[in-house]
Amino acid sequence: MRFHSQIGMSAYHDLLRLLRDDVVSDLIGTPVAVTVKGRVFWYDKYRIGAKMGQKYIGPDSEDLRARLAQAKELKADAEARRRARTRLVRLLRAEGYTSTDQRTGSLLNAFARTGVFRLGGTLVGTVAFRHYEGELGVQLGVDHLAQTGDIDIGSFERLSFAVDDVVETPLVEVFKSLAFEPVPSLDNARTWRWSQGGGETLVEFLMPAHRDEGVRDLPALGVSAIALRHLDYLLHDPIPAVAHYRSGVLVQIPxxxxxxxxxxxxxxxxxxxxxxxxxxxxxxxxxxxxxxxxxxxxxxxxxxxxxxxxxxxxxxxxxxxxxxxxxxxxxxxxxxxxxxxxxxxx
Structure with missing residues (x-):
């Protein structure tokens, strides 16, 4: 097993830090902590005319609280962070880190922009595996980089209900803009798979099965998902990661x-x-x-x-x-x- 250099590993984690800083630099109003069934979640609460709006930020953690305390400074440094991200991605490429291909990268970028990962979506499968190159600093060989066109995204049903927020752009529209079509299933009222290019790329949504395996809704993402056993173990306490696409895309992996x-x-x-x-x-x-x-x-x-x-x-x-x-x-x-x-x- 071979590992990347210390320079490359430091660059990756610097890039991850900058992307996580960006999460709180886009606040519109005031961050507020809300307790739901014993768990604390943070929301960006703001006024729209005579009404109040809110946007889910993420689950409570010491790291998030520290970033929220620096929100004004982070907002002011947004352009400097963008330039730094571009430099770090270039450095990672020179160090031999694997870039995300155009097809996968464009899809992950679209998911990140509309809030899939912010709202609890977690990459699973081979696409997630490739991101451990950065997290662990290991060099992946050709055999490990080979993958199918499948992109699997898992999320908890209870979290999807609890956050009381939805993706900024309906995923049906995102898929349509990228020439994806819903894959027919036995349950005509629910869609949990989309394909592009006649099945060349397949996106599937998954959730843990607490009862029977079947198809149920993920309201925060505006899609349905197939419930599978053992998935709750995998999705427990996921971590942020960087997809090496453009100036970096913040995703979530197990x-x-x-x-x-x-x-x-x-x-x-x-x-x-x-x-x-x-x-x-x-x-x-x-x-x-x-x-x-x-x-x-x-x-x-x-x-x-x-x-x-x-x-x-x-x-x-x-x-x-x-x-x-x-x-x-x-x-x-x-x-x-x-x-x-x-x-x-x-």
Missing amino acids: RPERFAIHKLIVADRRAGGPDAQKSAKDRAQAAYLIDALLELRPDELSDAYQAARARGPKWVARIEASLARMPRTADSLARLSGAIDGEGAG
Whole structure:
């Protein structure tokens, strides 16, 4: 495994910081904290004539509060940040970081502009995997960069209802402007998949299944989504990331340790069926991330591994079925768990 230089890794995180600063530099009114069912969310509240409007900013965190406290200064520095972002993207390109292709980049940029990631949308699948190059500073080879045209976006149904906000431009209009068409499904009243170029690029919306797997609504995004088991684990506490397109696009991805363990589960679900080829790809991505995390973030990896196994025997069975086909990775995780247990006992 090879890692990018310290210069490149610093440039990536500087770019991420500048993009996150931009989130609060666009405030129209006053940031206000609102508690919904025990959780705190921040909104930009402003007056429109005789009425009050609001725009969802994000969930409460120490980092967001610090940025909100500097909102006026950040607004004044917007042009300087734009120039700095352009310089950093150029530096990352020179350092060998992978740029996002035009088709994917234009779509991610459109999603970011209309608020998909701001409202809780999280990239999953191979498009998300490619963003770990920046988050972890690992160099991805040609095999890891190869991908289908699928772009999967997951979100929590309860968060979509709780934020009380919607995308700035309906996604139906966004898809239409980019020559996407809805893919027919058994439920004619709901659309959760769009295709472009006769199926060359496919966008799917997903949500965790707390009951049966099926299609339900995500009101904040104005679309429907297919509910899948195990997805709540993957989408827990996602992180911001940068898509290397133009001067950088701020997106949201799962934590790498949860992505890796979730891939072990998904790989077993797909094994032996029509998606067997995807199953092999899932295992390869899991193995690569686990190798990187063993070196960079072993404690986080161990926590994610134990959290998944604690979900019950069915989860354990899925994980172990995949690891049975990955002896080197299985041995690494076993040794990691033993080392962590040993430290706890000491």
